[in-house]
Amino acid sequence: MTQPYMFEKPLGLRDLLPPAQRATAQLEDLFHNELNRWGYDFLRTPALEFAETIGRASAIEDGQLFKFFDAEGHPVVLRPDMTTPIARIAASSLRGQPLPLRLAYTANLYRSQKREGGHPSEFEQTGAELIGDGTPYADVEVISLMISLLEKTGLESIRVAVGHVGFVNAFFYDMVKDKETVRRLRHLLYNKNDVGFREYVASLNLSEAAAGKLNRFVDSRRLDNAATLDYLKTLTSGAAMPVHSYYQNILELLDLLKIDRLDGKIDLDITLVPHLSYYTGFVFQGFGGGLGFPVASGGRYDDLLAQFNRPCPATGFGIRLDRLMSAVKTDDRKAGLRKGPRKLAVIYDHEHAEEALRFANQVRDAGKTVVLQHSGGIDDPDAFAGQFTTIRRFLTQERTETGE
Template identity: 35%
Template sequence: MKKYRLQIPEGVQDYLVDEQYNKLLIEDKIRKIFDSYGYDEINTPTFEYYDVFSGDDVIIDDESMFKFFDRRGRIMVLRPDMTTPIARMAATKLQSNPLPLRLSYISNVFRYDEPQFARQREFTQAGVELLGSRSSQADAEVVSLAITVLERVGLKNFQVELGQVEFFKSIIDGINLTDGQVEKFRALVEEKNMVALEGFLNNLELPDKVRETVFMLPKLYGGIEVIDEAAKLTNNEKALEALDNLKDIYCLLRDSGLEQYISIDLGMVSSLQYYTGTVFKGFTRELGFTLLGGGRYDALMGNFGQDMPATGFAVGIKRILVALGKQDMLVKKPAVDFLVTYHRERYAVAVKIADRLRDMGYRVEVDLEGRPAQEILKQRGGTDTIIEIGQDLKIKTLDSQDGGCMIEDIGKWLWELDKQYWGNEG
């Protein structure tokens, strides 16, 4: 036998029945939420030219991309995220559409990262992109939508943290730092590594006010009062404007009744070259990783010849599954509603009855061997109701709870079932 025939590669997985059932339930809920906010679902190719994802202001490292050559020698990439190809699509195919554009997706993406718990190389993301508005209301809508997703999929005890990368950028603007120093600076602040940050700052020639402000950044988290505390640390006009923007967004969310879910973290300074304003992350206390992330990225569309403000977020479906599992919120896939069995001469009748039930919306199996109902019930147990069709065309039902009964009028019985099903649906 070939070595890898019975294995799957690192970083991918098989979804078995119950997990796939829960995954589809979550995706369906999210899809309906996105649609209710007026977002139109789109999709992009699974692989694209490398040029789409290359550059200095992209969010995915080059080393994290799955790359290959086509037959003409061009470098192709399995899409590592959805935001960038959506920006390409919007710039090339939707440029005449009225703004703002509200676009959504639920798609698989691929990253050549080291596999970890709930971190895979192929995974499903659901997200939105709101293109064409610089307003605080646009940022608040996207954050509100993210909160709604976490709430309606059934998560408890979650929190969404808001940050502002322009505040950090404005504070360090004008300081003579290399790109490598800026990135190290950013990483230490985001990691809240106070000891290493202090050592790093001591090796830089910085104005005392700047040193004090950036050293305080990892400590600036909490409620709206954090924004006022930060404003006292600087007189930098751009930094103060960034704080005003963050405060506007916070107040919009508070006034929408969402304050219980949000907090401020000015030490959240994700990807300075990509994000251009407010950023946010969602998490639960039970897990040591984020469930979703997003923010404003006004510069990305310029890579495709269209200057257009934009904001959005993406949530990891696998991470939602893990979080719901930790909170004991996953469900087992229900058994079929009916299993139809029959005398061997009455197979056609069984199929017709099964089809009628399926048309009503029920899940129905037809037994492939026409076994006696008692035998099936003993073996399977979980099936809701077994319908048995005799040679004499007498029809009876059997289940583990009520025992069963003869059906005198199959038409009336089906009519009653139909009425019952749609009554429950309504």
Template identity: 30%
Template sequence: MNKDLLPPEIAMRREILQKIATLLERAGYAEIVTPTFEEYDRLSAGLPEHLKSAAYRFFDHRGVQMILRPDITTQIARVAGTRLRKQNGPLRFYYSGDVYRAAQLEIGQNQQFHQIGVELLGVSGARGDQEILKLAENVLRTIGLKNYRIEQTNAGQIQRLPAKQRQALQRQDFVALGRLPRLSELLPVDLDYYTGLYFECFVPEMGYILGSGGRYDNLCAVFGRQRPAVGCAFNLDKLLLALAAQRG
């Protein structure tokens, strides 16, 4: 965001967020709110390297290193592994809040931007994957977006490729790969974070991702309890840009 919002902009953002929140609550997801900043050591073990390097960090009055959240998924995994450690059965949460990343800027993304997303904890395999994929599609449909696409791949399958093929894909060295890659193999999936499904939502005419998600079965164990987990998040500013472009 990184800017002042005037009343008409606020009204539009609230309308979109309310439509999405209503959809998610009807699907059985409960809202969770996490701190805007917290102690770095509480969160760092679960953050992927690219988010650690993009995070804003500072020291508080005690000399303790703090972090402005670059991501909300990691915080929810922390809650599930600590305060909800003894709770069994699936956990379904949605969240809506600003995140902060000192990252290279692209269209529709500033250092501060609003995410709305869902996390499904405790449901493994295809059943959980399909629930999240269907929710992502319903979000885009509910806000009135047309001509969107959802491309998916599987991090586990890419990990099982021979090392030379996997490295060639990461470098996009198709000569070394020895074949033309499938579109799903070109998605920029973080193989150290995602363990299965990974997907991106976009409109073909626009050069940016509206939202993404996938399966991250190893994250919750970092915070004290192993749970299979899958989720996705949307960038509100990018959704608004896509809707504005659609209206012309």
């Protein structure tokens, strides 16, 4: 690459200037409080992890990892997700703690991209992981929690698409009896390539009945929840055992969501297959605010902890703060955040330093924002004064208050 200009940053990285940072911090606080109320404990992990452990287990494409060597020559990565580091902790430092564990985080994640704007390489995510509970009640809890967090932000028209990759895998295997073919079918679903899916099915030499069943599977995305459930039921007849139990799980989940009165926000879509390959059961994505990308996603990952030698079921989600920021509607609250808090300026000189400091601290103790500024450090007095609604001067020549 050519020599960078002084103002440039590496590709896909962003600055958060004070107005955006204020809005982000407010979201962080909101999420922090709500997650605490649900009994989730926050933790932090390092930004760097070993490539052989977290890098591999995170299931992020190699090309998307920021990968380099530490001082000892070990390949390390900037963490591309938080679920994997939390799985590492749950399996090691928190090994002695009774299950289920409820853990939460707010962290910056790193995924390299070579494409263009709108896909930052570093983004902030808040998430929760419920580890050690394999029942659909745990799935309902994390979905409800995710919706609750999104609602707290004022995000409009929230919808959550819910699928089940375990069901997809079991059903496909029943149809084609070959793991590699299942992987390719699932990959076409992940690529959202319905046309390619049908073409691949046609190329497989399946019985007409099996091919028809696979094609109808893709079409089922167009069914509403009740019709999807009816359709899934037809798939269970004559199917192998896992398909049956996954179907029961799906029924239970929808019933439980009904109790929480969340079923109106749920779009049951069995064709939903996310990119992270560690998911094993329910998967979901949250949308809202008219944004063209999902603001949140998650799912069940029952095999991930086994990679860290503590096999146990787990489920969780992450909310992308960068996307949420552009999805939440600009209202008066946000306009207020753009301007920031009302600030009082106290301008003083050497003779009045103690007096000014005492005054500023009194106002600060009262919960107000005060900027304490020596007059000698001001370059342009009018421009400086223009930033404040109220100015208090502690100066030898004048001692006045301007503004309201």
